[in-house]
Amino acid sequence: MRDTLKNDLSCALLDWYDRHARKMPWRVGPADRAAGVIPDPYRVWLSEVMLQQTTVAAVRDYFTRFTVRWPTIQALAAAPDDQVMGEWAGLGYYARARNLLKCARVVTDQYDGVFPDTYDTLLKLPGIGPYTAAAISAIAFDRPETVLDGNVERVMARLYDIHDPLPGSKPLLNDKAAELTPTVRPGDYAQAVMDLGATICTPKSPTCGICPLRDPCQARAAGTQPDLPRKLPKKPKPTRFGHVYIAQRTDGALLLERRPDRGLLGGMLGWPGSDWSEVPVESPPFAADWQVLAGEVRHTFTHFHLILRIWTAPLPVDMALDDLIVMEKHAFRPSDLPTVMRKAHDLWRNR
DNA sequence: GATCCGTGGAT
DNA sequence: TATCCAAGGAT
Structure with missing residues (x-):
């Protein structure tokens, strides 16, 4: 029964993604992937680091400039620090740029320029945490890892009508997301859940009427979806x-x-x-x-x-x-x- | 677990 | 204007 539900949900999501996947400079879309196009791990990694807490719109031009200037991880690893920091300027969270260079140099020097493909190995690299390790493993190498970002948290909290506030509910949300992760097309699936959260299951005014998960969504049935996921209040800014x-x-x-x-x-x-x-x-x-x-x-x-x-x-x-x-x-x-x-x-x- | 770390767009 | 918050990670 659980397998049936899981298959229904993940298939519905993949089917929706096949029809509605957004185009992005770093993305190998479902049609290309089906045609045998292999993602470039360098570009997947670079895009995922840039996308940490940063919108797709803000990342686009930065990603293009970086990959034009440094087309390979070896080129990036050889770049002077101040040039990379200058190219990152304006994007924010500058520790990402420092760790990006560290990571490029580790992969170039210790992995012969070949990105590792497993979650555990990726997690050890500078600037790669639980989300990014899972994202690279799934998207670049099509391994069945579960990504848990803000989008997935929101989709899971609504799908299962979970009212426990973040960040305490994170393990539970991760369990729910892991249950749904399919062994077929895990890379497309990871991007499908995040696209759904970014375009339909949005923080405010989600468009449930056109959601591929509208029928099984428990929050929609209860009418609680605008209030989920709950979050602990934030401190005021001095x-x-x-x-x-x-x-x-x-x-x-x-x-x-x-x-x-x-x-x-x-x-x-x-x-x-x-x-x-x-x-x-x-x-x-x-x-x-x-x-x-x-x-x-x-x-x-x-x-x-x-x-x-x-x-x-x-x-x-x-x-x-x-x-x-x-x-x-x-x-x-x-x-x-x-x-x-x-x-x-x-x-x-x-x- | 709590805090620190940028920026810009949407509401 | 104020708040939220976006494909989080390091300490």
């Missing part, structure tokens, strides 16, 4: 303040810093500045007649709001400062900056 300092030489060169590898915006390029706190201390990188710009930069991170004041001064010739970078005009790209630093740059340029 507001912090800070100062940043933009100094430019008459030839256009700029004073920048490479942020330490750990912590917020780790490894990224930025403007020197104060700590970000309730009452920041003005801390210019060198003594000068600093002028504060009109306006301010407002930015919201994962766990706090930030309001920055921007100061500017001429950068003397031959100025050299510990841990700071004098970047020539031709070498500076605003797109290499994380978004909050690019906002400061834009305010300064439009002064």
Whole structure:
């Protein structure tokens, strides 16, 4: 009976996916896969890391730029750190980019450039956790692993009308998802559940009327689907303040810093500045007649709001400062900056 | 288990 | 404007 239900559900989902799979630059669609096209594990891995907590729309252009610039994992492994961090700038969660490079170098050096295919081996690699290990194993190698991301959590919570709040209900949701994972076409199936969650079984206003699982869905029968999955309340975000300092030489060169590898915006390029706190201390990188710009930069991170004041001064010739970078005009790209630093740059340029 | 870690779009 | 939240991982 359970097998029958499982087969009905997974077949309904695969059938829906065959007809409605979204096109994505990294995806080997059901028709291509059926025709024998084998996914490139490098592209599957890169896309899955980019997609961690990030929307498909935001990832698209980044994925294209990365794969044009670094078509293979060996090419990526050989890239200088600052080029990769610059290409990742704006996408957020910069630890992903640092771990991406670590992982590329491990696979290149220790696995001869060949991605491992098992969940347990993938899980040991930098930046690959339970979700991504299962996703790569299933999507790139068509192994019957169960992916559990936000989409699958939502689909399972509704399908079985589970009211226990996340994250405590995660093991139960994982059990439900694992029960449904078929041994045939597990890669397509993993993408089918996630596509369903992303397009039909959405967080708000799910379109149950056209859902391939509308009949067996227990939440829909109970009318509870808009309230699922339940989640524990989140903490409010405090507001912090800070100062940043933009100094430019008459030839256009700029004073920048490479942020330490750990912590917020780790490894990224930025403007020197104060700590970000309730009452920041003005801390210019060198003594000068600093002028504060009109306006301010407002930015919201994962766990706090930030309001920055921007100061500017001429950068003397031959100025050299510990841990700071004098970047020539031709070498500076605003797109290499994380978004909050690019906002400061834009305010300064439009002064 | 709780906290930290970005960003932009939708509502 | 405020909140949610998106194909999560590391510590």
